[in-house]
Amino acid sequence: MASEVSVQEVADAMYKMIKDAQGMKKFKAGDLTKAMRDVYGDAADRKTCKAAIKELIDSGRCVYTYFGGSFIEIPHDEGAANK
Amino acid sequence: MADDKPKRVTDIGPPHYEKFLPPVIKDNYGKWKYHEILKPGVMVHYGHSGDKLFTVRAASPRLMSIDKMRDFADLADKYCDGYLRFTSRNNVEFLLTDESKIDPLIEDLKALNHPVGGLGNSISNIVHTQGWVHCHSAATDASGIVKAVMDEMYEYFSEMKLPAKIRIALACCLNMCGAVHCSDIAILGIHRRPPRIDHNTLERLCEIPLVTSSCPTAAIRPTTTPEGKKSVEVIEEQCMFCANCYTVCPSMPLNDPLNDGVSIWVGGKVSNARTAPMFSKLAIPFIPNNPPRWPEVTDAIKNIVEVWAANARKYERIGEWINRITYPKFFEMTGIEFQKEHIDDFKFAGLTYHRTAQLVR
């Protein structure tokens, strides 16, 4: 059996992945989930990943963004926004 | 940290529909027997119980002020114990049990400039998108053309004198928020100029691999400008103006007053009645934008509707009529010019070539 991994641990790993790629690549929920499975194997199942994403969003560390598709990013000023 | 905040309510979903159903519907739910159209815009449903439910259907412009919402609420209180609904084509429907209230309601609706109709063999309301009122990728306005076309087609909404139904839809760009691709007549906003690339903002606003992969014809390549900025270039001959790149990257606008306009499509349907659902086919590749009333568009639609109405058999939708008479006849009868643009050259184009010697004279 795969070892246990906490939601918080997965959330932190996701956050690091998003932060490291900031400005270069944006990730969708599915991209993050797949990447976590590569790292943690079956321990990072879909349910855990979903909970981790919810944790990132609900805590305000990340936000959903939309550009022809929905991505998960670190909050930033919107390019199109009128100040 | 969130402990002192009031708990936010989320994920409650929509209110349950039962809260909004009038008693006559609750009593006859799933137990309706048949219906009749009594006159334009008015129908009655008979329940097995013997109950009757009258519906009065009126046009709406879809874009409505809250004042109009309150007007409708007042009418619903006055005539139908507060119960009303909207249709999938943006009409408003009042649900009555007292037949004697139908005509006074219609008078009140008329006083509010909301004509009654859209049932049976008529043109129902036009399903449409946001256009210049609210959209960044619109190649044309939506509400304005709809208003102009329906002013012109008004008699076909408020009377039932057509051979069959007509469903008209408008989408202001190829994204088709209004999914017009299966309509008897579709009005589709269209761009004709490849994206203009803003090299100054692209690297900041857009993710280049996402932009290049967004192009269905692989016309977008990464490049570096002479000033050393990372950007993209477009092979213009390969662009078919879908604007998918603009959707993922705001630095590639296709909007252009000289080259934007509308195309007209015919012969689609979603109903399974008689014939299977069909896509709409190109009738007129391009008509320039001519606000506020787009007379060339309204004329083109009126022409198609009237030629069809004069020649179709009973119940024959536009697509069914054309399939019977064939497209060469459609072009001949409507006087629409057949052009190179009518010939498909995207995927599976060959399936649309005429692969039989069966031809009308």
Added chain:
Amino acid sequence: MANLPNTPKLDELTKGPWPSFVSEIKRAAERSDMCKDLLGLLERSYNEKIGHWKHGGIVGVMGYGGGVIGRYTDLPEEFPNISHFHTLRINQPAGWFYTSEALRTLADIWEKHGSGLTNMHGSTGDIIFLGTRTEELEPTFADLTAAGFDLGGSGSDMRTPSACCGKARCEWACYDTMKACYDTTMRYQDELHRPMFPYKWKFKFAGCPNDCVASIARADISVIGTWRDDIKIDQAEVKNYADAGLDIFDDVVLNCPGKCMKWDGNTLEIDNDYCRHCMHCINVMPKALAPGDKRGATVLIGAKAPIIEGALLSSVVIPFIDIDEEYEEFCDIIERMQDIWSEEGKNRERVGEFIQRVGMGNFFEAAEIDLIPEMVTHPRENPYIFFEDYYEEGDEEEEEE
């Protein structure tokens, strides 16, 4: 009294018999500066023949990734009141039924927080609140949830499902469309509010093959009511239609796609084994004919508009399911398909396009759905078959054992 901008072009559209959206904006502009600026901006678009809006993609309410469409004008100095002009999508009640009280509640919330302009409804079926500022989004949401409403979908999430009025007001409803719509909406609240898919994922529930919600053209999952036993006939009523002038042979029999009807001037015969359940005869004679009693739905998958790889209509997955009774089984099949697409689909790839890319046979096999002839109009015409196994010398003997 409001001092409205000069809009000669738009004013043209206040004339004529059809209800005018310009009059609606003007009416809202009597109390809303946003609408005043909107009139000015729109007049400018009418003069310049181009829109003046920019993308928006970050604004929303806390925790949700859908339901708000960010929008900013590109002329904020001239039209400061619509510098932000975001849209909220609010999940409509199934079948679009309302009470006057519900409409007034919505109007009051929007008067307090936004432009006062709405769409009843948007293309997918939501109530649309058109135009507000970023800082008003949370307060609007709080008032909406307090009134029992919630946001709808947008972006790569499950979009707000919609349904025809079904059993509430239609004798042809072959299943409870509004219940299926409501149950589906509630079951997938997480998927609706938190984008987790490659792209949008739409459900539409139509009670009969007339498909008043255009599900076959517009929904990834199209559920269309149908029946499996015989069409019910009241011969006396058929005769009444004939006596009233309906040409049963020309108008009904000749239009039957299954060519399964006969009319001898007195009796209408239907060979129900060949009925295609198209609805035409029933549509023409609602008092005489009706769908049978064994009612349910056909489930189809994959419709979409052209972007990116071309438009698609939905195609058959399940020819018949009694969805009222077998709702869990319906969801189970949907979830199996959803999981495969969700896992393997590319960014912005709708499930219909995904199925085209991987092959319908492979897709259904992976989803453990039986392959049946109802799934195709006809078998393949080309001989390029991907046979999955072949034999080596000597394999035949092993087969014998």
